[in-house]
Amino acid sequence: MQRVIPALRITNYERSKAFYVDGLGFAIQWEHRFEPHFPVFMSIVRDGMELFLTEHTGDCEPGGLVHLYVPDVDAWHAEFVGRGVPIQEPPSETLENLRDMTIVDPDGNRIRVCTRLRQ
Numbered sequence: 577m578q579r580v581i582p583a584l585r586i587t588n589y590e591r592s593k594a595f596y597v598d599g600l601g602f603a604i605q606w607e608h609r610f611e612p613h614f615p616v617f618m619s620i621v622r623d624g625m626e627l628f629l630t631e632h633t634g635d636c637e638p639g640g641l642v643h644l645y646v647p648d649v650d651a652w653h654a655e656f657v658g659r660g661v662p663i664q665e666p667p668s669e670t671l672e673n674l675r676d677m678t679i680v681d682p683d684g685n686r687i688r689v690c691t692r693l694r695q
Contacts, residue, residue, distance in 0.1 A: 581619075583628040584685045585638045589616050591682045592629055596620050599661040600679070600687070602627070638683040649675050649691040669693070 586592040596602045602620040609616055615631035625644055630636065646652055649667050656663060656679065664686070665678040676690040 578624065578626055581626050581628055582640070582642045583630055583636055584640045584642065584681070584683075585633075585636045586629045586631055586681075586683050586685075587638065588682065589631060595661075595681050596627075596629065599656070599659050601655065601659075638685060641686045641688065643676075643688045643690055645690050645692065647691065649677055649689050652689050653677050 593604070597604060597620070600622070602622040605619040605621045605626065607616055607618040615633075617628065617630045617632060617635075620627050620629060623646065627642065653663065653667050661679060663677055664680045665676075667675055667677045669675050673693045674690055675693055676688050679687045679689070681687065
């Protein structure tokens with residue numbers, strides 16, 4: 577069970593929804609707005625991992641970094657390339673016992689997808 581849920585600041589709901597849902601394969605779990613046309617606070621999920629995305633300026637600043645640990649970073653890479661998601665850093669093994677890639681969302685938040693290598 578995931579015990580911490582990171583929040584990332586977004587500035588455009590439609591653009592971020594397209595990136596995270598259509599591009600990265602997340603599903604929207606729920607959305608909240610105090611009134612129609614107010615900023616959104618939402619939860620997205622994929623493979624048991626949850627992220628909060630927020631348009632509220634007081635929640636956090638754009639430019640965050642989140643690490644997602646998955647069984648096979650290369651499979652995720654192939655999926656993202658097939659969906660046309662730009663990859664900032666393709667899978668590599670620059671850190672000991674870790675294979676990872678980096679993606680940057682439209683607001684400059686970095687998503688680092690990692691697989692722990694067997695020792």
